Amino acid sequence: MTERSSLFSLSRRRLLITTSVAAAAGAIATATGFNPALAADTPRDGGDITFLIDSLGDTWIPNNSAISSFQGHIWGHVTDKLLYVDADGKVSPWLAERWEQNDQATEFTLYLKNGVTFSDGSPLDASAVVANLDIWYAGRKNEGINPIGLFPKTYDHAEAIDASTVKVHFKKPTLGFIPTLGYHGSILISPKSIAQPASQQADLSKTSGSGPYVVDSWKEGDFVKLVKRKDYKWGPAAVGHTGPAFLDSITYKLVSEPSLRVASVQSNQADIAYNASPQELKSLKDEGFTIATPRYLGFVNGWAVNTKLAPYDDVKVRQALQAGINRQEIIDTVYTPDWKLATSFIQSNVPGATDQSGLLAYDPQKAEKLLDEAGWAKGADGIRTKDGKQLSLTIHSNPYLATSKSVDELIAQQLGKIGWKVTIRAYDVVTFGEKVRFGGAAVPAYEVTRSFIDAGTVASILTNANNGENWFALDDRDATLNGLRDRIAGAASFDERNPLLDELQHYVLEQGYFIPRTQIVQRIYVQSPTLRGEVYNGVAYASYYTAHIVD
Amino acid sequence: MNNAYLTYAAKRLGQAVVVILLAYVFTFVVVSILPGDPITSVLRNPQNGFSEQEIAEIIAAQGLDKPIVVQLWNALSGFLTGDLGISMRSGRPVVTLIAEVLPSTLILASAGLAVALVLAMVVAYGTRFVPKRYGQGLLRGFPSLFLSVPNFVIGLVLIHVFGFQIGLFRVINPDSFWATLFAAIALGIPVSAQIAEVLIANLDREAEQEYAAVARSRGIGPARLFATHLLKPASLPVVTVVALTIGELLGGSLITETVFGRTGVGSLVQRSVSTQDLPVLQAVVSLGAVVFVLVNLIADLLYPLLDPRVKLLGGSKRRPTTTDEASIGTTKVATP
Numbered sequence: 001m002t003e004r005s006s007l008f009s010l011s012r013r014r015l016l017i018t019t020s021v022a023a024a025a026g027a028i029a030t031a032t033g034f035n036p037a038l039a040a041d042t043p044r045d046g047g048d049i050t051f052l053i054d055s056l057g058d059t060w061i062p063n064n065s066a067i068s069s070f071q072g073h074i075w076g077h078v079t080d081k082l083l084y085v086d087a088d089g090k091v092s093p094w095l096a097e098r099w100e101q102n103d104q105a106t107e108f109t110l111y112l113k114n115g116v117t118f119s120d121g122s123p124l125d126a127s128a129v130v131a132n133l134d135i136w137y138a139g140r141k142n143e144g145i146n147p148i149g150l151f152p153k154t155y156d157h158a159e160a161i162d163a164s165t166v167k168v169h170f171k172k173p174t175l176g177f178i179p180t181l182g183y184h185g186s187i188l189i190s191p192k193s194i195a196q197p198a199s200q201q202a203d204l205s206k207t208s209g210s211g212p213y214v215v216d217s218w219k220e221g222d223f224v225k226l227v228k229r230k231d232y233k234w235g236p237a238a239v240g241h242t243g244p245a246f247l248d249s250i251t252y253k254l255v256s257e258p259s260l261r262v263a264s265v266q267s268n269q270a271d272i273a274y275n276a277s278p279q280e281l282k283s284l285k286d287e288g289f290t291i292a293t294p295r296y297l298g299f300v301n302g303w304a305v306n307t308k309l310a311p312y313d314d315v316k317v318r319q320a321l322q323a324g325i326n327r328q329e330i331i332d333t334v335y336t337p338d339w340k341l342a343t344s345f346i347q348s349n350v351p352g353a354t355d356q357s358g359l360l361a362y363d364p365q366k367a368e369k370l371l372d373e374a375g376w377a378k379g380a381d382g383i384r385t386k387d388g389k390q391l392s393l394t395i396h397s398n399p400y401l402a403t404s405k406s407v408d409e410l411i412a413q414q415l416g417k418i419g420w421k422v423t424i425r426a427y428d429v430v431t432f433g434e435k436v437r438f439g440g441a442a443v444p445a446y447e448v449t450r451s452f453i454d455a456g457t458v459a460s461i462l463t464n465a466n467n468g469e470n471w472f473a474l475d476d477r478d479a480t481l482n483g484l485r486d487r488i489a490g491a492a493s494f495d496e497r498n499p500l501l502d503e504l505q506h507y508v509l510e511q512g513y514f515i516p517r518t519q520i521v522q523r524i525y526v527q528s529p530t531l532r533g534e535v536y537n538g539v540a541y542a543s544y545y546t547a548h549i550v551d
Numbered sequence: 552m553n554n555a556y557l558t559y560a561a562k563r564l565g566q567a568v569v570v571i572l573l574a575y576v577f578t579f580v581v582v583s584i585l586p587g588d589p590i591t592s593v594l595r596n597p598q599n600g601f602s603e604q605e606i607a608e609i610i611a612a613q614g615l616d617k618p619i620v621v622q623l624w625n626a627l628s629g630f631l632t633g634d635l636g637i638s639m640r641s642g643r644p645v646v647t648l649i650a651e652v653l654p655s656t657l658i659l660a661s662a663g664l665a666v667a668l669v670l671a672m673v674v675a676y677g678t679r680f681v682p683k684r685y686g687q688g689l690l691r692g693f694p695s696l697f698l699s700v701p702n703f704v705i706g707l708v709l710i711h712v713f714g715f716q717i718g719l720f721r722v723i724n725p726d727s728f729w730a731t732l733f734a735a736i737a738l739g740i741p742v743s744a745q746i747a748e749v750l751i752a753n754l755d756r757e758a759e760q761e762y763a764a765v766a767r768s769r770g771i772g773p774a775r776l777f778a779t780h781l782l783k784p785a786s787l788p789v790v791t792v793v794a795l796t797i798g799e800l801l802g803g804s805l806i807t808e809t810v811f812g813r814t815g816v817g818s819l820v821q822r823s824v825s826t827q828d829l830p831v832l833q834a835v836v837s838l839g840a841v842v843f844v845l846v847n848l849i850a851d852l853l854y855p856l857l858d859p860r861v862k863l864l865g866g867s868k869r870r871p872t873t874t875d876e877a878s879i880g881t882t883k884v885a886t887p
Contacts, residue, residue, distance in 0.1 A: 050723050058826060059641045141605060142612040144642055202642035220641060220651055221822055222814035253723050255812045260710065264722045267715040430827060467602055 043533060043548030048249040050270040051544075052261040056221060056254050060204040062193070063139055064146050066185040069522065073274075074224050074252060075187050076541050079209030082110060082129070084236035085182030085538035089297050089351040094236040095124065095188065095210070096181065105173040105492045110181075112164040116234050118190035120208035126160035131191045133158045133168060143198040148185035150453050152177055153467070173492050176454030183297075183453045184539055210234070212245040212545045224252045239535045239546050246533075246548040265289065265526055272542070273526040278335050278403060281524070290527040293338040294536035295519055297350045298451030299458075300342040301401070302516035304471035309444050311391065316374040318512025321393075324367035324418050325411055327360060330518055334406045342516035344505045352455035352494075354502040359509040360516060367418050376419065384419035391419055396436045397426040398447040407517055446471075449520055451539055455501055459485040462508065472513040480507060556855060563851050567844045574840035575630060575833070579623050582829050613639075626833060636830035640823065645834045648819060655726060656815035659734055659807065660800045666739025667796070670697075671746035671789075678751050679758070679777055691751065697744035702803055706737035706810035725813040734811040738803045742796050749792045753785035787858050794850035797843055 139147035464470035491497035805817030
């Protein structure tokens with residue numbers, strides 16, 4: 001800190017800011033009889049902050065952008081949700097004050113808070129909620145408005161019982177519906193905005209939500225400036241504040257160069273830099289900056305193994321892969337202690353996640369023994385062969401995760417020691433999608449980074465049931481997995497479902513279908529020490545609704 | 552003369568229109584044959600959870616299932632009537648997107664050009680007045696130096712020194728005066744190299760002409776000689792180089808905009824390339840072609856008027872880049 005201040009002590013601009021802030025503070029103190037004793041307890045009103053982000057995504061059509069890692073930040077301030085899901089996946093009331101469900105988990109009744117309005121003046125009532133549920137489920141595809149992919153496909157219809165009561169019907173048991181309402185795409189938009197054609201919806205300033213901030217101005221690919229809504233009084237109780245936000249404005253500014261984002265915060269030109277490199281974090285922390293590395297609810301970072309491709313059709317080879325990776329070394333070498341060891345294939349903060357660490361322990365002897373048993377013998381060059389073929393693994397580094405390639409390189413070394421020949425390929429986003437993500441029949445392991453709403457949906461993603469993604473290319477070959485999937489989907493209560501989820505996690509890891517690397521931190525925040533009180537939700541987005549500036 | 556000039560102008564105009572149309576078709580073909588299909592790569596994202604039938608419906612709704620020739624025809628007829636379509640990425644009209652970013656780029660590019668011209672003048676003037684032992688040779692090396700330092704390096708150095716350390720401008724406010732000035736310097740330095748190179752070569756040549764020797768023998772000082780005798784003839788070829796520099800300015804603005812956090816045509820291109828946003832790319836590249844062709848057309852039409860020695864060869868032969876053939880090799884032409 002001392003070094004930093006001396007470096008910039010000559011800055012005229014900084015001096016000016018300091019004096020003007022002091023003058024403004026003085027003015028407030030005299031005008032309102034400001035009591036310094038209260039200052040510690042009551043966050044100060046006012047202040048403008050700048051958030052530097054690496055992209056502002058593709059489109060602002062709410063359905064198409066609400067699940068984006070970039071627009072999610074803005075939607076989180078401009079819109080509200082029916083329920084609140086915190087960083088531990090705990091669901092609590094928000095605009096839905098309470099809810100009921102039938103025994104089969106096929107019908108849900110939501111009771112809405114009264115007096116909530118969208119920023120265009122229209123009320124947030126039952127019919128507005130029905131309009132939102134309908135478009136989340138169906139979209140308007142011919143116009144290019146997508147359905148929200150995470151929304152339950154089992155949705156049948158919703159009806160407004162009265163102005164503040166909504167009843168939602170499903171074709172099959174849908175335990176995940178309630179958590180879905182607090183997540184990602186489920187942002188409430190004014191019915192007037194929903195009725196607009198896609199080209200109008202794509203104009204951020206023409207979309208109204210009921211959130212604590214409204215869009216003041218924006219420019220595509222440049223910035224979005226949000227200003228506080230003074231009549232806001234329906235924040236989620238879970239964050240400990242329900243009135244208007246404290247900060248006057250939040251400006252999201254696009255700066256694509258990572259070092260510039262961090263340097264701007266260091267030189268006091270901005271308040272938050274998003275997505276800094278993990279290597280910089282320690283020194284930034286030492287300089288006094290707040291570093292946040294919240295985890296989101298979802299899958300850990302790891303590989304989904306293609307069980308159709310030899311030699312990964314052999315369970316012993318997959319198990320050797322599971323045991324041959326030293327996960328602690330990944331954290332020690334590539335990351336910082338802020339990153340956590342994977343304990344399952346889903347993140348440990350997901351409700352229903354269980355600790356399967358025993359299956360993920362680093363055990364090179366065990367791995368070598370498994371490979372010996374599978375008939376892969378070590379040659380003179382240290383590479384194992386069987387029937388004249390080398391034991392090879394081609395990894396495609398995930399272009400969405402900056403650190404992916406460094407982790408790949410480390411794993412290549414680790415596996416190399418037990419006789420694997422590992423090749424690393426790095427593609428750009430478009431090529432990666434084309435060759436690995438959507439058509440990769442020859443890809444032995446696809447690197448996953450995904451968040452999800454509810455652990456119950458996991459089982460059907462892993463298999464091919466109901467348009468499922470069939471991650472391990474098992475099709476219908478694994479009766480155990482399919483059985484678990486059906487029982488999880490049909491479960492009507494969490495008490496019934498949780499043991500099944502535990503069984504699923506154990507089975508998938510024990511079979512070596514999924515090879516976890518680390519728990520994923522996809523959002524890294526470097527924040528000025530004068531900004532305090534922000535909250536991270538279940539998708540690891542920072543909300544500055546509760547944040548304030550300290551002097 | 553008048554008649555000949557009109558024929559020449561008409562031919563050059565015709566050529567310009569053909570070049571623009573060809574650029575449009577060429578871009579369309581190149582973007583269409585690129586690997587990867589932008590629409591399906593978005594739709595097939597597992598998070599969207601679309602079925603194959605739904606994907607097919609969406610593609611049909613956008614007219615992307617039609618043969619490529621039909622798509623080209625639709626795009627081309629739209630282009631000719633001023634309808635540039637809807638951006639695939641953002642869902643907003645392409646015209647709106649371009650209108651939003653164009654002013655920032657125009658300001659940056661013209662400021663960059665101004666910086667380049669001033670710098671080139673200063674360097675060229677210096678080579679005439681700074682004696683050899685005080686570093687004339689060093690000055691003559693400047694153009695090569697300017698050309699060899701990448702403009703993002705210059706940009707990053709400027710930002711760190713003037714933005715972060717001295718605090719003259721903020722990354723958050725890239726359209727402010729100081730931020731624009733430093734962005735223009737970063738952009739203008741490499742561009743000035745070509746102009747300075749041609750200017751120096753021509754000044755050297757003019758200085759050896761008989762009229763200069765006569766002027767000197769009459770006792771005219773070097774400053775007056777430069778201003779009244781050398782500068783005008785030496786500057787004529789600069790018009791050509793400046794016209795060719797437009798491409799460099801447009802290309803350089805992409806990098807400069809990224810480094811300085813400015814949102815202009817360059818950053819629009821960058822986003823559109825990474826998402827294969829065909830309608831936007833199409834429009835921006837065509838716009839680049841239009842600007843490039845127009846500027847060169849103006850230069851072509853002006854040149855014969857400025858310098859009566861230039862022969863009007865119709866459209867069959869381009870104007871001379873410079874009358875000194877040897878210096879042609881030092882100019883670099885960038886495509887937009």
